[in-house]
Amino acid sequence: MTDQETPRRQSLGFLLLYALAAAGGAMAYVPFLTILLPARMTALAGEADVQYLGYVTFCGAVAASAAGILFGWLSDITQNRRTWIAVGLTLTIALLLAVPLAEDVGTLIGIIIAWQFALNMMLGPLSAWAGDCVPDAQKGLLGGLLAFSPTLGAWSGAVATHPGLVSVDGRLGVVALMVAGAVLPVLLFGRPRPFPELTAKPVVLAGEVRAAPKGPAIRMWLARLLVQIAEAALFAYLYFWFRSIDPTMEDNEKARLFSIALTLAVPIALVAGRWADRNDRPFLPLIVGASVSALGLVGMALAADADGAKLAYLLFGIATTVFLSLHSGQTLRILPRPDRRGRDLGIFNLTNTMPSLIMPWLTISLVPGFGFEMLFLLLAALAVAAVLLLATMPRAFRN
DSSP states (O other): OOTTTSOOOOOHHHHHHHHHHHHHHHHHHHHIIIIIHHHHHHHHHGGGHHHHHHHHHHHHHHHHHHHHHHHHHHHHHHTOHHHHHHHHHHHHHHHHHHGGGOOSHHHHHHHHHHHHHHHHHHHHHHHHHHHHHOOGGGHHHHHHHHTHHHHHHHHHHHHHTOTTSSOTTTHHHHHHHHHHHHHHHHHHHOOOOOOHHHHOOOOOOTTOOOOOOOHHHHHHHHHHHHHHHHHHHHHHHHHHHHHHHOTTOOHHHHHHHHHHHHHHHHHHHHHHHHHHHHHTOTTHHHHHHHHHHHHHHHHHHHOOSHHHHHHHHHHHHHHHHHHHHHHHHHHTTTOSOGGGHHHHHHHHTHHHHTHHHHHHHHHHHHHHHHHHHHHHHHHHHHHHHHHHHHHTSOHHHHO
8 A cells, every 4th residue: 555545644642632631621520510519519508509509500501502512613713723722721720719719609600600611612622623633544543542531530539539638629729730731731732733634614516505414413413412311310320329229338339330430441442443443333333332331221220239230330331431432533523514513513512411401300200200220221222222323324424
């Protein structure tokens, strides 16, 4: 094969710096939303903390949805991803450090909404930057590297809350330092090889209509939404389900299972992503991942003891993390307009925010009357629907 026939590839150095920056986004929100924000809300709201936390969750999801589309689109029309990422990073850190300064619930909610806008000012253009720089032949590898994001996000929470490291208010400073340390390297040292074909504006002839989202993009959007609903439900209610199975299970064991699932997913995602690149089968690992997620959910619904529940959860947690990571990489190949990649990824980001609005209603409707078993079977059905959406995608896109 001649040099001209060899596909050009993005440098591994840039891909690693990019994956670290993406993990920085997870470091910004995982420890904050799961540990540090609830603790601060309890300090300000007392017994009304759960109610106010629900308000924050809803308002934050709406703000994140709007901001992802807005700042992705702005980075499209300005053709400058790096500046938006830098400004978003600066504001994200500043608002994290402002949280301890809030002396009432209203101020805290205002800071959180502003923080969601700042965070997505960083994450929206960052996601689109990968589409500008990573060719299709490496999108599987990109997805595998993105599996580090939830893992490092979880472990960053363990670091920030390590006993004796810093004061309670100082924990947000630790989070801010980790986020800056993860995102700044790609801004300062990232020099991606240019791929003009990835950013070229689509040619529109006279009388033609600009490209709109087509079947594959819609299928990918729906498949991710369905799997994300299941993931969001387990993220929110894992503690209560394990407590119903084994009331003696310690909190640290639950947290350890969560971390083990995320950690084991990383090498699996890397291997699956590289396999997809080498064999030009970008969507087959997604089909397998969603299928295994459904099996894990069925196992959780049928689990009769703690050991069975743990194994079923690990199966679900690993498969779902692999699916979501690889999906993020492969989504970039099916977006219809390179010149509106940031905006379109903002629309895809709705699959990350909408489940937090849908999932509570599913849980409230099913768990009190039918138990977690019925909830998990419904979530398994959603995962199976995702499998069908991807498995019936036109062959031209599947291969």
